[in-house]
Amino acid sequence: MDGQAAAPGAGTVLNALATGVGSAFAIDIETRATVSLSSDVESIDGEIAEDLTADTRLIEACVRAVVDRFGDGEGGTVRTDSDVPMAAGLKSSSAAANATILATCDALSVSVGSTGELTHTEACLLGVNAARDVGVTITGAFDDASASMLGGVTVTDNTEDELRARETVDWDVLVWTPPERAYSADADVDRCQNIAPTARLVEELALDGRYKDAMNVNGLAFSAALGFPTEPTVDAMAHVDGVSLSGTGPSIVAVGDESELAHLKSQWDEQDGTVIETTTRTMGAHIL
Ligand SMILES: Nc1ncnc2c1ncn2[C@@H]1O[C@H](COP(=O)(O)OP(=O)(O)O)[C@@H](O)[C@H]1O
Numbered sequence: 001m002d003g004q005a006a007a008p009g010a011g012t013v014l015n016a017l018a019t020g021v022g023s024a025f026a027i028d029i030e031t032r033a034t035v036s037l038s039s040d041v042e043s044i045d046g047e048i049a050e051d052l053t054a055d056t057r058l059i060e061a062c063v064r065a066v067v068d069r070f071g072d073g074e075g076g077t078v079r080t081d082s083d084v085p086m087a088a089g090l091k092s093s094s095a096a097a098n099a100t101i102l103a104t105c106d107a108l109s110v111s112v113g114s115t116g117e118l119t120h121t122e123a124c125l126l127g128v129n130a131a132r133d134v135g136v137t138i139t140g141a142f143d144d145a146s147a148s149m150l151g152g153v154t155v156t157d158n159t160e161d162e163l164r165a166r167e168t169v170d171w172d173v174l175v176w177t178p179p180e181r182a183y184s185a186d187a188d189v190d191r192c193q194n195i196a197p198t199a200r201l202v203e204e205l206a207l208d209g210r211y212k213d214a215m216n217v218n219g220l221a222f223s224a225a226l227g228f229p230t231e232p233t234v235d236a237m238a239h240v241d242g243v244s245l246s247g248t249g250p251s252i253v254a255v256g257d258e259s260e261l262a263h264l265k266s267q268w269d270e271q272d273g274t275v276i277e278t279t280t281r282t283m284g285a286h287i288l
């Protein structure tokens with residue numbers, strides 16, 4: 001019983017660490033998961049292609065969640081390979097969880113969709129709860145996971161696992177990922193909560209559809225709260241419509257039209273780390 005699926009990474013409009021309300025948009029870089037199940041095996045063993053020493057508990061928990069609900073005690077293997085850098089603020093955990101949940105559904109022939117045995121939102125929540133169980137998230141990150149599963153931009157209340165808005169957008173996107181890594185679970189949540197009034201303002205802008213303005217405010221506020229320099233965001237504001245620290249960093253995402261982003265790219269290319277030119281993505285996670 002084999003299954004395969006893919007899910008996109010995402011960038012941040014509003015970080016949920018201050019109030020529990022967050023917003024993110026899917027981008028066109030993705031993670032693929034391959035699941036192989038057998039009734040002769042009990043254990044579930046994960047492997048991450050890019051880093052054989054990385055923590056595989058999230059993807060193993062995702063397989064277990066689907067087997068517990070729809071299977072009959074099967075075990076097996078799960079392997080991810082990914083273009084989304086890990087722990088860089090680009091939602092690698094949500095993409096890995098969503099791809100794994102759908103790949104396991106594929107392996108067990110569970111139909112996913114509005115008329116299926118599981119809706120995409122329910123499938124997404126299996127991954128969110130697996131992420132909570134293994135401790136790789138603070139709020140559950142339903143904002144990031146819903147953007148990755150459904151595509152487009154979403155606004156969610158992670159304290160209630162409630163989807164408050166979803167819209168499709170069509171932006172060019174530039175991503176700069178400095179070399180360091182920042183695990184969400186290590187983020188300074190107390191400092192983020194200090195800026196809750198600003199986060200509520202970002203929430204209003206996002207629910208008004210003013211996503212780029214929301215990103216600009218989010219970027220300045222959360223860079224300061226999480227101890228990242230604000231200079232790259234302020235410098236980028238001269239060239240693009242919207243720019244923000246993504247998640248708990250260190251990546252910065254900028255959105256605008258192609259010519260605006262080209263100017264910014266020439267500046268970011270001078271810095272250490274990697275620069276990715278991509279676009280927003282309307283298609284979310286899907287079985288391959
Ligand atoms: N490609 C992947 N395959 C399997 N698990 C992954 C993958 N990427 C991330 N994870 C899991 O997510 C954790 C990182 O989560 P997090 O710090 O929230 O990063 P991000 O901000 O990129 O989502 C990793 O320790 C790992 O457990």
Ligand SMILES: O=C(O)C1=C[C@@H](OP(=O)(O)O)[C@@H](O)[C@H](O)C1
Nearest residue numbers: 016022089137138139184247248
């Ligand atoms: O763990 C969490 O609850 C969250 C982590 C952050 O994202 P990253 O995982 O990209 O750092 C943040 O943007 C999100 O709103 C909530």
